[in-house]
Each structure stands twice: as C-alpha cells, then as structure tokens.
Amino acid sequence: MRAAQFFISTLKEAPAEAELPSHKLMLRAGLIKRLASGLYSWMPMGLRVLRKVEAVVREEMNRAGSVELLMPSVQPAELWQESGRWEFYGKELLRIKDRHERDFCYGPTHEEVVTDIVRKEINSYKQLPKNFFQIQTKFRDEVRPRFGVMRAREFVMKDAYSFHTDFDSLVDTYNGMYQAYCNVFTRLGLKFRAVAADTGSIGGTGSHEFQVLADSGEDLIAYCPDSDYAANIELAEALAPAAPRAAAAAAMKTVSTPNVKTIAQLVDFLKVDIRQTVKAVVVESDSDEPVLMLVRGDHELNEVKAEKIAGIKKPLTMATPAAIRDAFGAQPGSLGPVGFKGRVIADRTVAAMADMVAGANRDDEHLTGVNFGRDCAEPEVADIRNVVAGDPSPCGKGALALCRGIEVGHVFQLRTKYAEPLGCNYLDRDGKLKPMEMGCYGIGVSRIVGAAIEQGHDERGIIFTDAMAPFTVVIVPMGYGRSELVREAADKLHDELAALGIDVLLDDRDERPGVLLADSELLGIPHRVVIGERGLKEGKVEYQGRRDDGATPVELTGIVAHLQSRMAC
C-alpha cells in the first residue's frame, strides 16, 4: 500500500475531549473519528487494526470448533418479552419502532435471537453440542460513554453461544472457550489475566472475565502473587480473621462527638486506631425493615456481596434518611448496633472485633468499648466487604494484591436461564423433552484496540504488536520525489514485501522526513525501513523496530530476510 493512495490523517495535538493516552493516540493517529457521544467511525487506518483483531479472534474461534453465523442487529421486542428482558434490561436497551409502530431494539447481545434459532433448528440430542459465534456491531445505551472505544455505545463484539444436552458438555465447551480466549489475547500480545467473576443476576455456576492489566482500567482485580488465584473485587472473598475474637476488656462508655460524621473525623477526634472503629451502612430489605450492615472503619462495603444476602433488596438500595431516623433515632454518622432492634449483618472482620468504637444511635454521640454478646446481640456474620491489599488470599498461599484491569472478554455458564423461558428444548435418548444447557462467550473486539494501546505506547505514539498493527512494515524514503535512486529502491522493496504477503506501507507522501518519521512512530508500525541516498551509495538501508533505541544499517540485498527474522519474534 502506498500512503499517497491510502488515507493518513494525523494530528499534532489531541482533541480536548480525550483523557486516556489510548483515546488521545487513537484520535491523533486518525484511527477513529468521533461522530457523537460514544459513537466512532473507524477510519481506514483504524479499521485495518480492528480487522486484524477480528482475524485472530475468528481463527481461534474456528479452531475451537465454534461455527460462525451473522444475526440481525435489530431484534423484535417479542423475543425480549419472552425472555423477560424487555422489562429487566433497563435503559441500556435502545428501543426503536418501525413504520408500523412495532417495537424493536438494537441488539446489545444476542441470547434471545440465537436461542430462537436453535429452538427451531435443533430438536435432538444427536445435534448437540453446538457452538455458534458472530462478530458484529452492538449497541448499549451507556449512561456515561467515555474513554473513546473503550466504553462506547456502539461497538464491535464477538459473541458466541453454545448449546448442550448436559452440564458436563457445557463445562467441556466452557473450558475450550477459556483456552481459546487465552490463545487470542496471547497472540495479540496483551498482558492479561483471567479472573473469577461475579455471575450477577444471571446466576449459573461459573464466569471468568479476561482482564487486560492497565492502571486506567475500570475494574479492580484481586490476585495472589503466589498462586494463580485472581478474582474481580466484586467476587474476591475476604476470609475471616485467623485469630478469634479477644475477650471484652473495656466497659462501654458514651462519648460526645459533636459534628463527627465520618470515620476519618471520628479517628481524628477520639485519637483511636481506625481498626477499632465500625462503619454502619443501612440498606433496604425485601420487607419494610431496614438492615444494618457493619464493616470495619477502614473497609468498604461490597455491594455485590451485600445484595446476594437473602432478604436484602436487589439492587442494593441505601435506606433513606427518614427511614434511618425512624429506625435508629439518629442520623447517619452516629449509627451503630447498640440498641438497634432490627437485623444486623456484620462483616467477618467486625465479628472478630472486641472493644469497638461505634455510633451510639444518638446524634453527636459514639460508644467506645462496644462488645457483641454483652452490649448488643451477636450479629449475623457474612463476607460483605471489599478485600484490600494484604488480605490473606482465599487460595491459602499468600497475601492478595490489587490491580486494575480492562475487561476484554468474559465466558459464562448460563445453564438454562434462556432455554427455559424461550422453550429451547431437545429430545434426549429416552424421547424426553429437556431444556438445553447454554454457555455464552463474549470478546470486546473494538475495546481490545483501546486496551492494547493503553498497554503499548510511549511518548512518541502507539506501539502495536505485529499481530495488530495496521501495517507490519513501513518504508520511509528520504526524498521519494527527488531521488530516483531512493524511489527505485523503495518501490522495489515495497513490491517485494507485498508479493510475500507482508502488510507494507510505502510512505510516498510529499512531506519532509521529520513528518514521515514522526507519523510512522505515532501510528505504531512495528518495523521501519528508512531508505536514503546516503545509505544506498553504500548499498545499505536502515532498519528500526518500534521499540528499538536506534536504527541498524542493513544491506539492501538482505533487508527482506532481516525483516522476516525480526517479524518472526
């Protein structure tokens, strides 16, 4: 490909709307162009990257035995009403009407459609298992789109759905997909981690997220450096303290704490160790009675864990100030377990505390020396907090560490969540009708591009791996328009590489050398050959890998072999 014929539109300055390095670089390199909030055009250069990612995903899916199809983006409301999600999916579902005022949605995911296909096409255990996938544009009406293609409203996703007679078969395919995903992300050169994830309201028995490690990620991951344990913080288990609760040593005392509303203020005011304090959070339950949740002062309530507890209202809802005053007789800031008649759920850590500092349920007063079983009833105990760095790992092998990640894939055991309401059944060996077991497997194809740049960039621009780069090799001629010698050598090399099937860009634009060199680096093309009269007179050109510090002179006659050897690794 020749640059003059292609389309390169780079910017020196990033548009002000971009915050993340990856977003800025994608705009500067002209990979994408914003149309509206969360809506991006993939420009020719960016589309080449997207297609490279798709190609790797498609290959690995095929290799893993999944079969490609393509379903419509627009889906009839009836199917969603059948599964119950027309009501429950919420505002993220973009609903539209056709000219006959019939309801449709723009598909955010395709469980309903694929299940509809399968229930009509597959009737027998002999046809199972089957695994279908597609690579397609999805739309989710995000509350707050941000970070460019990382959280866009319209995006490209690979979604796969598997159907099975039984759970063992599902697990088998699930494991196959898990491996395929590892292959995809490894081939793309991403630093990633598969982490156990919350199954959320979907239920089921297993779910793993594939997280690209990046400080700018929106997800928090807890992992054990000494084992392969890793989980989303929503799920990561906080173990009970090893030591049993100490005996009560102090008498309970009331202390006046005027205008002390937060734990930080409390610690400062009373000069106590934050680990002696207890934080009170009041949430709504399925009945009218609010429930008191207690976590240690320096810990945070984990909402996903909290709402899984029986009787707690889903989604987790904080009690209103009025309800709190009714139930406790005090305002938030002075709440605690002593004297509260309702349900109390203490985090495992809190359950092992003695001589606690807690709110007195009277405004501007706290209690010190509070002990369960003596000053108030023993609470229910549950794991309701976020793990923190240094917590013992649930695997038993060390301490947890935290890092951030960008979710680029997830695999899910759906079980019969969709098969049952949609009547996706098969006849088994005994002629009995049974619902199919299902799995679903997603990869955020367009998000991968952003995530990869988040991991691969420097002050000069993007650093793509060979697998993702829009072009594998860029030829930068010094004076293409002026020097016949340079032009001939550049043209010849371009044609040779192209004939070998290598994605090569010959930058024949009539620009100064500095512009060409800077653009090649901004675009992140992994291998660069600079051809100039100076070198050609000695029969040499220069090779420089995108990560290399400087250029290496290479014999013109040997440059193709040199490139091939560099590309191999």
Added chain:
RNA sequence: CGGGGCGUAGCGCAGUCUGGUAGCGCACCUGGUUUGGGACCAGGUGGUCGUGAGUUCGAAUCCCACCGCCCCGACCA
C-alpha cells in the same frame, strides 16, 4: 439524575470580566527557497462565535431558555 467545567475555522486556543468591523498557532491552497526528525518567506481559502428568544443604536461579549461535549459521583452490568 446531582456537582463541576466547556462550546469561537478540521485540531489546539485567545477575545467574554469592561458590548463597538472575529483573531493567533497548526492543518489546507498558490508561488518561491528548502529537504535524514513535525522547515522558512510571501500571499491566500475557510467561521450564521452551539441553538433560540431577549436587552441595546450596536451582542462572541449582558439576561433567559434549550442543546451538545468533557470530568467527578450516582445509576447500570
């Protein structure tokens, strides 16, 4: 939805407080000089100053409403 910020040429910005002929840099076009790290000189193209309604002799500037974008939070998964 709450809080904050911003909308002036394709991009980055000044001008708004204190109303008086719409500016700068980059990009783009023409000519010339240049040519191994984002050139220089000269001349140009391009803007209903987000939209609408007001105040005023006169509004980018003041008032009101709306729209859009960004950040933080909430919500969602």
